[in-house]
Amino acid sequence: MDKQTVTIYDVAREARVSMATVSRVVNGNANVKSETKDKVKAVIDRLGYRPNAVARGLASRRTTTIGVVIPDVTNHYFAELARGIDDVAAMYHYQIILANSDESNTKEVQVMENLLGKQVDGIIFMGNLVNDAIRDEFKKADVPVVLAGLLDDQDAQPSVNIAYRSAMNDITTRLLKAGHKDIAFITGDLNHYMNKEHRLLGYQDALATYDIPYDEQLVFQGNYDYQSGYELAQSVKSSKVTAAVVANDEMAAGLVNGLTDANVKVPEEFEIITSNDSKVTVITRPQLSSVTQPIYDIGAVAMRMLTKLMNHEEPAINNIVLPHGYIARDSTKK
Known part of the structure; x- marks a missing residue:
């Protein structure tokens, strides 16, 4: 059976249980007998079933996905930020959709529209500039947006940076x-x-x-x-x-x-x-x-802030400034 086409129905049929039981096992519901749970998990492993996060989101009215806009996925600074975001997202059971905007303001607008079309629960925006077109996208979004490693002169979005x-x-x-x-x-x-x-x-x-x-x-x-x-x-x-x-x-x-x-x-x-x-x-x-600068932490703190905003909690500080320091290496004289 093609793993791409395996559905919850196939798992239920093979395990001879209801689709509701498969759903309870997948979602870690304790209200399932251990022998039934083992049987369902064995079928899931054998068939290579992967639950559809978007479908699960439609049922619960949450997609459990976060959009992350990154200006250059090959830049080590932004890649490290994204790692901090992803680790905290995983702790809170969110998936991230990483969208590369190629340092282009035009593409950033397009990327924002694409992410919102995917019904994401929130967005973390990284980049080098927030212009009026991007601000319009933020306003149109009915989900919270947090800036990571980026400042906006209008100070409209929550953000995490250094000084x-x-x-x-x-x-x-x-x-x-x-x-x-x-x-x-x-x-x-x-x-x-x-x-x-x-x-x-x-x-x-x-x-x-x-x-x-x-x-x-x-x-x-x-x-x-x-x-x-x-x-x-x-x-x-x-x-x-x-x-x-x-x-x-x-x-x-x-x-x-x-x-x-x-x-x-x-x-x-x-x-x-x-x-x-x-x-x-x-x-x-x-x-x-x-x-x-604590690059990983900037990403991690931005994601934690976003989880609070998605739960309608007001953050204690809207613009978080993390400490920076200095390290001497070999491009300066001893």
């Missing part, structure tokens, strides 16, 4: 204390709220403390990916900068490899500090010094 401005100030200050005066700020699109109103301000705060004028020529924008970091290496080398703070680990990895290929020695001639402390930081040579 990005403070983190960028911290790492820029470290390089200033080390004697650097010309420090590059390497980021994604500066039109994105988190970059312009948080990370850039943190960089500027540190410069102001050391009475160093802000120079927009030292700001380099990329696409959040490895290749854009690699391609920026030539421009960075040609400028007067001697160090860089980077908003994203994939770009930092591209930068360190690009500089190495251009015969710039890191950290002897150029120091780099990145921002996420994802697994990428220990893959590069030299390994990358970084802001440390």
Whole structure:
């Protein structure tokens, strides 16, 4: 029998019990004799029956599914966030539907519409920007939405993050204390709220403390990916900068490899500090010094917050800020 087509009816017929009994066994109902339970489970294993979560949801008026919008499934930062979400979702017996939006605002709208069409109970939204089109989708959704690793300037959705401005100030200050005066700020699109109103301000705060004028020529924008970091290496080398703070680990990895290929020695001639402390930081040579942030926890806390909202509980705090730290590796001098 094709496992894809095995139904609860087939299990009931083979086990010679009612469909209600099969349903009780599948849902862990204690009100079934142990010998009956064993018999049903044996048939389920033999036939390879997989309960249809959507069908079960229709019966209970809940799909037990969560939509997770991820901008780039290959990015280690977002993959780690998704792992935290998935582990907590499993604890509360929710399945997740992972939807990749390819860093595209147009596709994000489409992905939101698709998830809502699947009758999800809630959505966790990750990305780099919340624009008006996405906000309209949030308003249209009759399910709760939580932002993870993302801030919205209108502060309309519950969210879980670190203090990005403070983190960028911290790492820029470290390089200033080390004697650097010309420090590059390497980021994604500066039109994105988190970059312009948080990370850039943190960089500027540190410069102001050391009475160093802000120079927009030292700001380099990329696409959040490895290749854009690699391609920026030539421009960075040609400028007067001697160090860089980077908003994203994939770009930092591209930068360190690009500089190495251009015969710039890191950290002897150029120091780099990145921002996420994802697994990428220990893959590069030299390994990358970084802001440390609890990436897994951001995902896990966002999912826990969503479970409360789905149960109509008001969270004690709408915008949770988790602590960050710093780890020195080999892209900075000892």
